[in-house]
Amino acid sequence: MSRGYKRKLEDLTMEELEKALRSVGYIPDRKLVVTLYLAIRLGKPLLLEGEPGCGKTELAKALAKALDTELIRLQCYEGIEASQAIYDWDYARQLITIRLLESTRDAENIEKTIYSERYLIKGPLLKAVTHEGEKPPVLLIDEIDRADEEFEAFLLEFLGEFQVTIPELGTFRAKTRPIVIITSNRTREISDGLRRRCLYLYVSYPDREREVEIVLSKVNGAPRRLVEEAVEVVNRIRSQKGIVKKPGISETIDWVRSLVELGHRSITRENLESTMSCIVKSREDAEKLDINYVLGEKQ
Amino acid sequence: MTGDRENLAELVVDFARVLREAGVKCSIPEVIDAFNAVLYMGLNDLEKLREALRSTLVKDPEHYKVFEEVFEYFWEGRGKPRQGLQARRFMVRIVSERDLDPVSRFLNVYSPLEVSWKNRIARMDTGSGKRREISRTVRTYLRLLALEASRRRILRAKGEESLRYSMKRSLKTFGEIVKIARTTKKRVKARLVIVADVSGSMSDEWEWLYELLAAVKKLPSGRYEVFLFSTRLFRATELLETHTRLEEALHVIMNEFMYWGGGTRIGEALETLVKEYPGILKKKTGVLIVSDGWDLGDLEKLEKSLAEIKRRVGHMAWITPHASKPGFAPATSCLQIALNYVDALLPKEALENPRLLATLLQRWEN
Numbered sequence: 001m002s003r004g005y006k007r008k009l010e011d012l013t014m015e016e017l018e019k020a021l022r023s024v025g026y027i028p029d030r031k032l033v034v035t036l037y038l039a040i041r042l043g044k045p046l047l048l049e050g051e052p053g054c055g056k057t058e059l060a061k062a063l064a065k066a067l068d069t070e071l072i073r074l075q076c077y078e079g080i081e082a083s084q085a086i087y088d089w090d091y092a093r094q095l096i097t098i099r100l101l102e103s104t105r106d107a108e109n110i111e112k113t114i115y116s117e118r119y120l121i122k123g124p125l126l127k128a129v130t131h132e133g134e135k136p137p138v139l140l141i142d143e144i145d146r147a148d149e150e151f152e153a154f155l156l157e158f159l160g161e162f163q164v165t166i167p168e169l170g171t172f173r174a175k176t177r178p179i180v181i182i183t184s185n186r187t188r189e190i191s192d193g194l195r196r197r198c199l200y201l202y203v204s205y206p207d208r209e210r211e212v213e214i215v216l217s218k219v220n221g222a223p224r225r226l227v228e229e230a231v232e233v234v235n236r237i238r239s240q241k242g243i244v245k246k247p248g249i250s251e252t253i254d255w256v257r258s259l260v261e262l263g264h265r266s267i268t269r270e271n272l273e274s275t276m277s278c279i280v281k282s283r284e285d286a287e288k289l290d291i292n293y294v295l296g297e298k299q
Numbered sequence: 300m301t302g303d304r305e306n307l308a309e310l311v312v313d314f315a316r317v318l319r320e321a322g323v324k325c326s327i328p329e330v331i332d333a334f335n336a337v338l339y340m341g342l343n344d345l346e347k348l349r350e351a352l353r354s355t356l357v358k359d360p361e362h363y364k365v366f367e368e369v370f371e372y373f374w375e376g377r378g379k380p381r382q383g384l385q386a387r388r389f390m391v392r393i394v395s396e397r398d399l400d401p402v403s404r405f406l407n408v409y410s411p412l413e414v415s416w417k418n419r420i421a422r423m424d425t426g427s428g429k430r431r432e433i434s435r436t437v438r439t440y441l442r443l444l445a446l447e448a449s450r451r452r453i454l455r456a457k458g459e460e461s462l463r464y465s466m467k468r469s470l471k472t473f474g475e476i477v478k479i480a481r482t483t484k485k486r487v488k489a490r491l492v493i494v495a496d497v498s499g500s501m502s503d504e505w506e507w508l509y510e511l512l513a514a515v516k517k518l519p520s521g522r523y524e525v526f527l528f529s530t531r532l533f534r535a536t537e538l539l540e541t542h543t544r545l546e547e548a549l550h551v552i553m554n555e556f557m558y559w560g561g562g563t564r565i566g567e568a569l570e571t572l573v574k575e576y577p578g579i580l581k582k583k584t585g586v587l588i589v590s591d592g593w594d595l596g597d598l599e600k601l602e603k604s605l606a607e608i609k610r611r612v613g614h615m616a617w618i619t620p621h622a623s624k625p626g627f628a629p630a631t632s633c634l635q636i637a638l639n640y641v642d643a644l645l646p647k648e649a650l651e652n653p654r655l656l657a658t659l660l661q662r663w664e665n
Contacts, residue, residue, distance in 0.1 A: 034340070034346075035350055037339075038336045038339060038340075038351060039354075041339055042332060081451065089467075091466040091467055091470070095466055095469065095474045099474060102473075102474075148451075187611055188580070189578060192358075195359075196326050196329055199354040200354055200357065241639065242639035244609060
């Protein structure tokens, strides 16, 4: 039984959005709720930037669950091409069909057959545009900063019109605009053109209280005191100078989960040292980590 | 109701204009978005109004602080906008000068050593350096960075057999595979960014820097970027590319920009690099910062900027001319901070010997 928002999206209020997100275990802050609500209302993509592990991707997943709609994910990577994002023809099937129909010698019919939707492999963007459900899907374009600039330029066109043109079949236009969430870890600067087309929010680490709340909602059976101590330690690691890969919320959750699994009730030097790999993920950072400082002990 | 809408539209446009004057770029479509957002949020709840305007008009977290100041001033914290152009201008001036104390402003424009530098450059012997060695080493450095191939595949006669491409091609010949297509992974060529300190404390290294710039100038256009800094950062790439002779390019830089010598403000220079030239800092980029690390600037800015550069580029090395001297230790605060972020702290000799460079970078490669 889904716990998502059942009514029409037009009736959604900001308070209901926040409640729906909380009901699926995502604890948003006020800024995020207002911006997300506006993105849904104005039909604009939402560009989320911030440190890795701050819950950007998780937001799209939670939103789809909260609104009881489909999540369509486009994971960007270096070298991704438009054909992987929109569509590609199923060449193997097309070849088999050509062979089977060869004897008919009806070129026009063969062409019509092999260039039909049956032989189309839909990419995430085309899936989002041709979505048939009552509610618009959530389209997550994840880690856009990993894709090349050419791909970003191509996305500009898509986000402007929400339509996809396939020369052999014509133009597909979205009946209801998908809710688009774009995430970036800022490993490179996103173009001004893309920024202009989106609503923007920089997601930083949550304050201590909210992080405690998030961890408690994600890790079943975690004692509050342990979570508070863990959050305190993680915050100290983030504030230590020279640490390059700062632990995100997901690392805090993993760490607390590990501590609970190992049966620890509080954080000691031994616990921290034995489970450090959950929160410090590079050799250089591990070497630099000042354990006395992060445990709040005097030298 | 129409009157209310018009008033609201005027307010939003006015706010966006003030924001623009304070240095935040916001286009007309963004202002329209802001207006629509404010229509949803209304003016009663100041926090909602703040988020509505911020998410639609400000697309760079670096501008959040300016936005807050403009917002507080414009809406006076009571949901009512402040009126009057004069007051607005005054506020904009505060925003634009807020980070600069009188001493900073003085240091930013005054450089007592520039005149002596010009004389020195005029007398310098520029023909007897280690240009060839540096040139070879720089190319080796770029090759080391370019080892990693992209996931994108391109057709190439000597590549691996690709069934997918072969089938795609065969559609042109009615399903008949006439020739097996071959592909290889596309190699992305690495770019080099030199950020060189030309302040007074580097005066002993001028000849060497000259040779480095001459070697970099030999690289194909588009493969390198050169920035020079003392108290300000200056992008010298275009001048180097457009002048056939390096001497001429440097002459123009010195005459027109009155730039050489003076104090060092590495933090401010790197901050400018990150803010003004974000498109240059990419994964396939190697950044070489050439400086002795004697800094008069803001160390916090230095740390923040180094962390940002480190996050964005493939490799970052700090070349210090003193590293090969006996008894050298990176004792200055600047180098202490740099050690936390750079992939390698190298002596200048590393750029004169490809093998030495490869050995010194071995740890990074592993």
